[in-house]
Amino acid sequence: MTQILIADDHPLFRLALKQAIVEVVPGAQVGEAGSLDAARAQLEQRPDTDLVLLDLHMPGNHGLLGLTTLRGEHPAVAVAMISAHEDPHVIRRALAFGAAGWIPKRAGIDQLKRAVRCVLDCGEWVPESLREAVDAAPTSPTERELAARLAALTPQQFRVLALVAEGKLNKQIADALAIQERTIKAHLSAIFVKLGVRNRTQAGVMLRSLEIADPAQREIG
DSSP states (O other), X not given: OOEEEEEOSOHHHHHHHHHHHHHHSTTOEEXXXXXXXXXXXXXXXXXXXXXXXXXXXXTTOOTHHXXXXXXXXXXXXXXXXXXXXXXXXXXXXXXXXXXXXXXETTOOHHHHHHXXXXXXXXXXXXOHHHXXXXXXXXXXXXXXXXXXXXXXXXXXXXXXXXXXXXXOOHHHHHHHHTSOHHHHHHHHHHHHXXXXXXXXXXXXXXXXXXXXXXXXHHHHO
């Protein structure tokens, strides 16, 4: 049975996506999450999930940080981004960091169905109206290198790195992951080598570089 998780804090949009999924994949099991933490918890319970549809700016998510977190912790799960914003450079970055596609929130039901079908068939989906601009958008060598370095981390190493980026101490990380503190130190040593950094501060800064400000929040402020 196909398992899909909709991670978005807008109930009406979740409903539209669920309708599209049911029409494309009858019998699919569809879960819903209103925050990144809730999505991570559901994936821990259902690691065989086939696809996550992830809102770019939902509670707990910060741009591409949520994408890389889910991809790092569950590399076998496809993640497609959902957003009201359509900046070609941001879309290009998302694809470089492992997104299976980019679904605009203005998409109609037919477009939603095409997007879901494409990513479930292991394709890369971007709206035709944006494809040319996305293909032309540059991806810097630094970002390509960062994507490759992050992809080299094991799921457990990525969990450790995510907690480091939150400012957690080794003991706090060990308690959160239910493992010994010396194991955390071993993971950190391996993480530093793979990321090419010298300490936890540099590692945290590297991960937080994936954050993208929500334009809607800037307008409110």
